[in-house]
Amino acid sequence: MSTARRVVITGIGVVAPGSMGREGFWEMITAGRTATRRITFFDPSRFRSQVAAEVDFDGRKQGLTAHEVFRNDRFVQMAVVAADEAVADSGLALGSGALEAPDPDRVGVVLGSAVGATMRLENEYVAVSDAGTHWLVDPQYASRFLHHALVPSCGATELAVRFGAHGPATVVSTGCTSGIDAVGYGSQLIEDGDADVVLAGASDAPISPISMACFDTIRATTGNNDDPAHAARPFDARRDGFVMGEGSAVLVLEELEHARRRGADVYCEVSGYANRCNAHHMTGLRPDGVEMAEAIRLALDQGRIDADEVGYVNAHGSGTKQNDRHETAAVKLSLGPTAQQVSMSSIKSMIGHSLGAIGSIEIAATALAVQRGVVPPTANYEVPDPECDLDYVPNTAREQKVDVALSVGSGFGGFQSAIVLAHPTRRTP
């Protein structure tokens, strides 16, 4: 397929807990430092899980105007800040009207989010219902921007307006795989010839009472409140649930020749993407990992990559009992003997699980790992679990040349997604 359009990553922006920007994020996760702590956004004492990975984020300090902060939920604000960094990193003069800027009609936006403006919707509800007193909520106490909050598509609009992107724009909301799917869909826009440049990423800000309460009742989140810094323990035998996180990552996806013509620095190629459903249960996972394995195989096939070329698997690794077992099985099933040698790690051990956003943050980590030849570790890994018996890169980053890496995700609704990133110098067989 000589006419196939290929997709590369030429810009990365990150807003993650415990750090500032892309480089702060990379320094933190390769140092194995954790950003999980007792919740400070509200008093968590009546909640079962009282730990989260919060971002010390102030939209104004990150360059947003007062109007932008006023009208946008935190998830949109974080997406804008991540996009600013990604676009600056790419060197593209998006939205500048400059001669060398890409054709605005050929620039798309695909933003993932699992729960959109949930924090703002809850805060505003407290006001209009007088803390749950009135079902017929009182419009006198309503913000003018509640419609913006109701429809998460306002996040894609905010990015399109900021960067003058007139191409296709959408929000992708497939729960906890939103961040992978957004990058996957963004790549498809370029492959199919509908855009040359796509801002693709995801953002979520779910550390609010309603989100914590709904995961409390199904015991999906950790109960390890006594030791917040070590509460997220993917693949460890003592893991007891995920730690809620928040944040955003936005990538600049670009058609390969478009990037080459302007001499852009390329992090890696997006070589394959696939998603499948387990059609099993909204929250439960069968231990065999068959559907995730299918997604991994298809994503590798799409990139014409053999399983034995994969050097790193950036795991979903949420730290729930069932997920880590499911995912270990899926990697064994799809990679075969390579699974025994591959480096596999979960950065959720350090920055928590930011629902839809995490998929894009993990793709950012994976792209940096490929570019820099360093694999971030799984922090808090001490006690092996016989059911999780792969190499999880315990606690210390590993220098390792990575030609091909996988990032995978699994989410409520039964969604399973996989994306393949390849080093720009990888030789196509």
Next chain:
Amino acid sequence: MTGLVVTGIGVVAPTGVGVEAHWSSLVRGEPAIRPIVGFDPAQYGVSLAGQVTGFVPTDHVDPRLMVQTDRWTWMSLAAATLAAQDAGYTAPEDAYATSVFLAAGSGGNEFSQHEIQGLWAKGPKSVGAYQSIAWFYAASTGQISIRDGYKGPSGVVVSEGAGGLDSIGWARRVVRRGTPAVLVGGTEAGVTPYALLCQATSGRLSTATAPEDAYKPFDRRASGHVVGEGGAILLVEEPGAARARGVERVWGEVAGHGATHDAHHHADAAPDARQYARAIQLSLADAGITPDDVDLVLADGAGVPELDALELEALQRVFGGRADPVPVTAPSSWTGRLMAGGSALNVATGLLAMRDGIVPGTAYLDDPVDAPGLDLVQHSRAQQVETVVVLARGFGGFNSSLVLRRPTEERTS
């Protein structure tokens, strides 16, 4: 482009449950916009909506599933079943051969309001086990895939009112990459106190109390729109796969799609309609047709004078050079705007117009604005329809255009 055929339609809408109920209501010209029932909306300055009054959820959804899901998902589950039945579709042996790729706009509104209410009134323990799966935008897609055993590449897109068309655009990418059948479209259920208040802050809702005054797209007295609930889910298939399973009736082809964004303002539409016109042009080019080939346009019909004027300007840019004015109708005027569900419902309506050679009129279009070069359809009329353009806009600047055609072998012109 990848040709897709629509083989099944499932409607749950203010105009009726089931595709024929919806269509006969439209053809007879029975407005489904009425005073809001279920709660007193007086303080929101809005008194009318298009509610799905004829929908009995227990006729369509297992009671055990009902308690886990919002009304929005009940309507999606029902519409997905109706679409599969209409298509004579049963899950094939290869579970990966069917996808669910829906649009969502606002999630599980009533369910979530109830749970947040309980949380703040009584505390965290009052929040039930299903909030985590009932509210989020992927709930309907996930529940359909689980109930019906569909393991193909599923998705959820949110582009407000444009979502219903965009889900079909994305489904084409799914089919291109090898999955032969996709459920598309979506439903919405935002006629609830908090969601209605949220929608009212857009400033676009009509405050009129009489249905004939409230939602009048393209009328000189247009004063905003009325919200509604429901929508449609359709089954689209790769034509060869549909033939291979012996499909007898194809509703039509999805021949082209185009999507753009105004990228102008966080709420207001761009003042030049350039990107809206470009979305239409992209869809025509994608379908390989010219403006002269289009028999009917189903407009977005915002009912807000400035937005109506911009839509007419976009249409004039594309169709203004025709010798005969293109017919333009706005079927949402009968149901209210159903956000993501509305554009999906309009796809169903376009296919019905093609089947029966009937163009539904625009409700309460008594005194049309000037629209040189366009034929604003006031009343239902008989007319041969081979090619339809369905338009949709989403709050904030999303523009989407879909081209539907009678299947090639059946086309007369």
